[in-house]
Amino acid sequence: MTRTPSGPSIGIIGSGFGAIAVAHELLRAGYTDLRLWERADALGGVWRDNTYPGAGCDVPSPLYSFSWAVNTQWSRRYALQEEILAYLNRVADEEGITPLVQLGHEVVGATWDEKGSQWTVAFGDGTEQVVDLLVSAIGQLSRPTLPPVPGIEDFEGDWFHSAEWDHDVELTGKRVAAVGVGASAIQYVPQIAPKAAHTTLFQRSANYILPKPDGPFPKWYRPAIRAERPLFWLFGEQFSHGLEDGTPTAAVEKTIALRHLKARIDDPELRAKLTPDYPIGCKRILFSNNFYPTVNRDDVDLVDERIVRVTPTSVVTADGAEHEVDVIIYGTGFESQDFLSSIDITGRGGQKLATQWTDGAHAYLGVHAPGFPNLLISYGPNTNLGGGSIIYMLEAQARHMVQVLDRMQGGGYTTVEVTPEAEAAYDAQVQDELDSSAWSHCDSWYRHPSGRITSNWPGATKPYERRTRTLEPEAFAWA
Secondary structure, eight states, X not given: OXXXXXXXXXXXXXOSHHHHHHHHHHHHTTOOOEEEEESSSSSOTHHHHOOOTTOBOSSOGGGSSOTTSOOOOOSBSSOBHHHHHHHHHHHHHHTTOGGGEEETOOEEEEEEETTTTEEEEEETTXXXXXXXXXXXXXXXXXXBOOOSOTTGGGOOSEEEEGGGXXXXXXXXXXXXXXXXXXXXXXXXXXXXXXXXXXEEEEOSSOOOEEOOOOOBOOGGGGGGHHHHHHHHHHHHHHHHGGGBTXXXXXXXXXXXXXXXXXXXXXXXXHHHHTSOSSOTTSSOOEEOSSHHXXXXXXXXXXXXXXXXXXXXXXXXXXXXXXXXXXXXXXXXXXXXXXXXXXXXXXXXXXXXXXXXXXXXXXXXXXXXXXXXXTEEETTOTTOBOSSSOHHHHHHHHHHHHHHHHHHHHHHTOSOEEEOXXXXXXXXXXXHHHHTTBGGGGSOOTTBOTTSOBOSBOSSOHHHHHHHHHSOOGGGEEEO
């Protein structure tokens, strides 16, 4: 496949953990004709964008760094956003990746040229670049979404999405509405409630919240972080079993979560509102020590009625109540089912990837889509986790991509494409395993409206790493 002395030309969309993982493995294997396209003015992905108060990781710090760049300088058990972003930038600098990042390059389309066996990549400014191999590393949670509620634009006060936090808005002494009580809100609500005159939380569904064993690392202890990695990895593997129907692990996790709730919330009516009505693990399990105490505050209200509209000065719920507020913060998640639909990707024979994924995204190993040669996906369909560290999955995918390129180089091939049969068989196996998971029992951002679970991998990380460890050439068409 060699097109230049440095190998095929490769383009990577994104500059977060997935993109850095792929770039590192490619450079390490000698593939140096490489560029990363980042739409923003700095690298970092979601850790650059999410700057809300209290933003941090719910994966223990010892697990949240690359295996080839273990960070032994984390300042606390669960790292915060600024420290994670600093780590990612430092690694990109040390690995020689930063100079390869083209900032301000928003990819809006990519078209497969069957004659030239290359991808023509289109950018928002009208320019184009051509590469032999295209890697998407935009992830699953990069596009914030607002709820389908009428009147959002009519609100006369300040409003914004938590992933696009407006730090110029002063919350001190204001009546604040926090719409959505999920993974982000349980981090920023405890930070803003003490400042606000009053905070109203609008909750669509309750969460299982576990205690968070957080705290600062003494400097003398930080070198031990490396030794903790295998212990926390093993814990994450066991935690994942709590996402399977009827397991003892699930029962233990549920008991801990409900005891945590009972110990923190005395009011039986409030506790009932905060008690989930679905199996544990069906939606994302959260970790917090300070969310329940915040909800207990006299100047915080929890509303579990559905929002029906927003007026210029208030949020109106289905029971007819009108909640007057000065600021609205939408912690309403991301376009988790879009995957690559924000980019117009056209494959073999004019096939649109968005059309192929109309009923939910699916891909062999979460990496390969039939009909789209030389397209590789990092953090693609069915590779998200309910427990453990996504970095483990990203590294496995990156190593797999190098195996694919090595076979192309060694065999003199210019294209690689997963066969429809191999992809269909793999997808059927994954979906069959997901049928016995907690995620099959309720609606969540893990599921497509069609009912397909598109986001998550069924279980622990080790089986996925084992599956990607050895390339199966027969699953692909090589030409």
